[in-house]
Each structure stands twice: as structure tokens, then as C-alpha cells.
Amino acid sequence: MSLPLTESNKSKSTNPPQRRRTSEHLTLIRKEINFLQYPYFAVHTKGLKKKHRVEFRQVFPACRGHSGRPACRSGREDNGRKLKACWTVIAHPDYGYPGPFDRRVNMTVEYIASQMPLPIANPIRLGSWYEFCRLMGVEPDQWHYNEVKKAIQRMIMTEIEAKHTFYHKGKQKWIEEMFHLYDHYTQKGDVLDDGSIADTNYLYLNSWYIDNLNARYAKLLDYDYYKSVEPIASRLYEILGLKFYRVLKDPHVNFIQYRYSTLCQLLPVKRHIYQSHASRQFASAHNELLQTKFLNKVKWDSIPHLKDDWYITYYPGEKCHDEMSQLTDAHPATPEAVALPQVDVAPDCRQEVGKDIATENRRD
Template sequence: MDNVRAAQNPRVKPHETEPQNSQQKFLASSNDFVHIEKNLASLGFFTPSTKKIKGSKKKTILFSKEVDGKKVELRAVILPSAEYGLPITADQDKFLALQKIIADIRYQKGMVNNPIGFTSAELLRILGLKVNAGKNYSDILEWAKRMTLTGISSEGVVYLAGKQVWASDTFHVFERFVSFGKEMPDGTIADKNYIWLSEWQLENINSNHLLPIDLETYKQLKNHISKALVPLLQIWLYATRAGGCFEKRYHDLCQILNIRQYPNLSRIKEKLAPSLEELKSYGYLANWKIEKTSSGANYKIALYHGEKFHRDQRRRLAQCGPGLEKKAPVETLQDNDHLISSEVHSSLLEEMVKRGVGEATAGDLLRNCTPGQPILDQLEWGDSLIRQAPRGKFYNPAGLYIHLVRENLILPESFESSQKRRLREALQQAREDEESHRLRLELAYSDYKKELIDRHIQRNFSKEHMRSWAQSKRLELLEQDKRLKDRWNEQTLQVLAENKVRSDIAKRLSIMTFPEFCKREQRKQQRAITDGGAVQSPTLLENSL
């Protein structure tokens, strides 16, 4: 494996080792991107260091961010646990590997739910580490503990995509961690490691607030600073992609990375050059410079967008489009068995023209679409993309629609098209119908029971008899539990006693059970239908859901 340090001379510059064997190349291209949760990436949660950082009490990061056009100062404090210290680059590696496991779960099930189970060996294989080394296993345990115990106290830095708000809160990354062989909350023994992601993580993962990272290239990086920079660069470069250059103050960079701030240029270069050169050799950066700020008092780092950044951007767009994920096709209501009928054809054509697509192009698209393609859904997805995007992002909306339809992009599950909404509403309606039907049946059943008991009492017992029976029942009840007298008033007690008598009587009668009653009602209804009578109560939605 290439990141086995012993196997490779670290002094050799990465680009000299780049010609890889074909197998590695294949891996790199087949695995594509791992999506990691955006907040941790942008926070600088992981500190580049090889050593454990136990001494520091906290790591504070100051941000300034544009929120609704206003510049807002935001603050995040990362609070390490005394025992395990700050999360470092090695933790980021494992975290990325976990994200890969999570992504796989998400791909298979469509949703991620707590807890997330994985074996240590699984994680080690993703990282390319030996699965038979005890040290590696204990490292994973320590990592999970560190992630669970490190707190983030933020003031508007963490974004909750589900609720669409910036959180000012204090929380952990992992809510809970149970390692192999320990007891689970339900009392069973864990057959592998289980992690409970904190709610905000889960929410953001499920609502696609994610950042793509090329794990294969990432794994080849040797320098810790460059590893820590990868997710940060992804955000910074994306924000400045139009300019082609990104500048960060040396002071701020040191703060985010938690590295020592040196006063002399030579020292700064000495520390940063190997990492920045490494990033450059992998194409993340085209170039980098360290310059004095305009005031002359401080230094700033200028980073130029590398070829890999543009390439990845294009690859992702070609794969899935903005914010979309490659997924199993979403089931749609459209017919799959025949090509578009002329009626549907003309209505779709109209929809496209309405959105500014030329009639000729629209016709072309419809002719070349795949059978069953959810074109209307794709158009609506385009609508929502344009609605959500900042003004001026899509200067050519028609182009987006054409792209969405031509590439037959798969919609994210979180997006609800009008078709899907109708289906969901119908489902909900059916559920409500069923619910009300069940309630009606229950009501009818209790009426049926009451009537049966009433009739029995009327036939067999006198009123006096009933009264004395209730009286003795009341005394019996009080005998059983003396506290009843304090808790309930005379009237409630009386009702309780009467009910008790009735239930005693009910036991002697042969009364249908609820399921039997339901069956009888159903039979009654069927007879009514076959007899041609009007249906009074709603039909039972048998196994329809």
C-alpha cells in the first residue's frame, strides 16, 4: 500500500512517485468521491499534527461570513477532552473512511439511521492499513472516543441543513460509541463497533449538506498540513472559483490549522512549503505564493486554483449535476412500457417551452429521451434549483433544464416532485381513511358490546339488584386499595364500580372479539354490495398499504 511509510522514501517528492500501476489507477477512478459532512470540513475541526495535542485547552476559530448580504463574525470553539486531546489528521483519515461506510449505507438504504455499525477491519481496509496489527485496532477505539468526547461550541457556525438555520449551540460529533464486545443500550453484546451520530450530523447527511472529497488522492498525501487543507481548500477554492486565486492571511491560516505562527518568511516557508508543494504536485493548486499584506505588517498566502479542482468540478457535474447524488433510479409513476404518447409529448413540450427551452430543442430532447424518463420531475427539480440558487448563479436557466433532461439526471430522494407529492398525499389520504375506518369500527364494536350487556341486564336483573351489586363492588375495590378513596371522588368511584360489574357480566356472555367483529362487519358490507344496496360505511382498505 502506498501510504505504508516504511515502503516509500518520504524524501522523494510525490510527483516523482506518481506513475502508479494500473490497478491503483483503476481504484482511483472507480471509487470517485467520498462525501463528507460540510461543517466539520469548514470548521477546521481536525488539527494537522502527528503528535497528540493534550496540553491545549481549546481551539478557537473566528470566521467572518456573509449571511443575507451582511458580514457576520462567527466563532467556533473546539473543546478537546483532557484524556484524548484535539482531533488530528489521523482522526480525519478515519473520519473520511467512516464517511465512506456511511455513504455506502446511504446508497443502499437511501437513509442513514443511528446507530452505524462497522467492523474495525472494514475501516482499516478502506484506509489501506494492516488488519492484523493490534495497534491499528486500539487506534480506532481511541479515535472513536476522541470524536465522541470532543465538543464543539459554536456561535452560528454549524449549519443544520434540515432546518436551514445556523446553529448556536454546543454539541459533539458522535453522540455515543459502543465498541466491539461491549454492551449495547438494549443489553445485547455488540457484534461490531457502533456509532451514534449526533443529530445535526445525521440531519445534514440525509439532507445532502455534503462536501465531495477524492479519497484515493487524499490517501496518497503524506503531509499533515496538506491533508488538513484538502477539505478546507475544497470550500475556499469553490467560493473563489471565478477569480482563479484565493488569499488567506497567514495569521488566520495558523489559527485554523493550529500551527505555530512564525515571524520570519523563511520559517513560514519552511513549514508550509512541503505541504503546499505536495498539493501542487497533485494538482489541487496551480501555484502558491507568500506575500506581505498591503499594510506590510503581516503575511498572506495566495493560492491558485489547480487543474484537479477544475477537473473534479467537471467530473462531478457530468456525473450528477449540482447538489445531486448518484443514486438508484427513483420510481416514478410514468409508464415505462411504451414511449411517450402524443398527448404527454405535447404537454411536456409545452412545459419546456414555458421554461424558455426552444421548441426545436425541446422536441429533440423528447425524441432522444429514455423510456420512462421522469422529465416533468427533472424540470421541476430544475425549478427548485433555480429558486434556491443565489441570484445570478444560473444566468441561462434554459440551459440547466436542457442539461437535466439530456443527461437524464437522477433526482435526489429528498426532492419532492409534484408527481411524488400527489402520490404521498394520496397515500396519506388513504392512511387517514383507514384510520378513521378503524376508529369507526372500534366505536361500533363498543356499541355492540354495550348493547349486548344492557340487554342481558334488562332481561335478568332488577334495578335494586344492580344497585346493591355495585355497592358491594365498591367496598371490594376500596378493600383492595385504600388509596382509592383519597384519589377519586364518590362519583368516579361509583362509575368505576358499575363498570366493574358490567365487565363481570361481560365475562359470562359470549361476546365476539374485535377481529371477529371486524370480519362480521366486512361480510355484512360485501352482502350489501352484492345485494346492490348503497354502501354506508367506507370500504376496508385491506392490505392496501
């Protein structure tokens, strides 16, 4: 069964397609690859107060090189056995899980960091809360000042547990520790780490995160476009843009294919068991990406012997091709990023995700 969604039959949108822009007019931000690839923020406020963790697990099959020793393409080795990789985001019970507003705050931080010449170093100068809110695009009032500070504190307190999922480009190794995206922040008048007095607000990012940005382990994104589309669409823009970078370099491949259940984990969103509900869940985001020409076509296909999962095939559009040809500073993903292997789902995540195999870059 195939349900194509193309430029000719997609539902009409009240928003006109955005104009194409040349690279000189693009406002760019650097997105660190690990945080681009794996879930961190909730994309909706619905159910946010009850969300405490998001867990994404992968199982890599054993693979061997010519010498007989384990030699996985990803660089992960475990004596020839299946290797389990995990990315877990754990909210602090007193601060809650990072949501859409926190994501907008982080976008603004990424924008500020992207304006800094490499190599960048802590602390990141945020400016006054008035300046930050104006840059973020929200009303610069006391309520928003407080919300921004709460969001930053929430990300400081949110833990990430990585096992064979966070790749440190400089050290060329996988980090297996618990860490935070933000370390701490100081406000005007506070004492900075070097002992000086802060003249404005500053943020200290995770050192590994900064190391990867400095190692150019990042993907450049069109910041204005990134902000303009709805949350699920912008998250798909992150995920698909990362994969399309490699697809467009291969003349034999012209699409990306995911399992619906895998995308539910990566976004992350609730998984539905009926195709009508699943397609409705993604319809608005797909239509927006089609209208703005980031995608040329989206196709749903059934999976043999499975009634509650489907393949979603994505074909890059005009904007995607333009971005990839213009943004020459973009960099490839982690060594295994082209193929997501089998996903072994944690018991407490079964309501939102399922056990599946993601297939990408399948040939026609």
C-alpha cells in the same frame, strides 16, 4: 514583495505526480461542510499532549438591506451591530485532543458512511475491528484495535461550541449549542438503542451532522488522493476545494487569496512571524499539491503596513478543474463561505493565530 511558487520553479519531489483518473474510477467520500470548513483535528503530533482547545472567531460587520433592516449576505443578523461568530473545539482532559490518527479513523468512518445510500441513519455499521483496521490501512492487531477505540472515545468526549458557525441545512438556521461529532458507540454483543443485540461494532454520529449529509450539504472528495497527501496538504485540499467550487463557476475570478494568519487558524498550525519560517512551514504541502496538479500556482505577497502576515494566493490546477467538472454532486458551502471576515482572536490563542482579515476570490 512577491514570492511565486509555480510548476516551473517548485522544488523537485521524489514522488511522481499521480495519474489523472476519470470520475468512474474515483473513490469518493462525502465531507460535511461545517467540519470541512472549520478546524477540528490537529494536523501534527508535535505539542498534541499540550493542546486543549482550538478556537476560531469571526466578526461580521453590520450590513443592511434596502428596507434598512439588517440583512447580511450570510443570513446572520444582529440588529445592525457587528456579529461575533465562534467555533471552539474543547478536548476532554482525560482523553486529550484529537490528532492525526483520530483524523484517519474519522476518514474511514466517512468512507463507510459514504458507501451508504441516502438518507443514512444511525447507527453506522463499522464492522469488526479487524475489518475497520484493514479499511483504514493499518495493521489489524490488538494494539491498533485499542488505538481505534481510544480515538473514537476521544471524539465522543471532545466538545464543539458553535455560535453562528454550524449551519443546519434542513432547518436553514445556525446552531448555537455545544455538541460532539460522535455521540456513542457499541461493540459486538452490546445492546443497541433499539434494544437489539449488536452483531458487530456500531457508531452513532451527531444527528445534525447526519441531517446535513442527508440534505446533501456536503462536498465530495477524491478519497484516495485525500489519503495520499501529507496532513497539511490534505487539509488545504479540503479548504481550497470548498472555495474553488465557487471560484470555477465565476468567469471573472481565477484564484483564492487567504491571509497566512487565517490559514494558520483553519488548519490549525502554529503561526510564524518571519516569512522565511512561514513559507518553509507550508513548502512541503504546497509542493505536493503542485506536483499532483491540484494547484497550478501559489504566490506569497506582502500586506501593506504588516510585517508578520502575508497574502497567499492559490490558482487551481488541472486536477482541481477535473474534479469540479466531474463531481457534479458537490454542493456549495455555507451562505457566507466565499468571504471570511475579520477574525477576533481569543486571548489564549495568540501564540498560534493573529487578528486578521481574510480576502478570497479577489479579481486580477
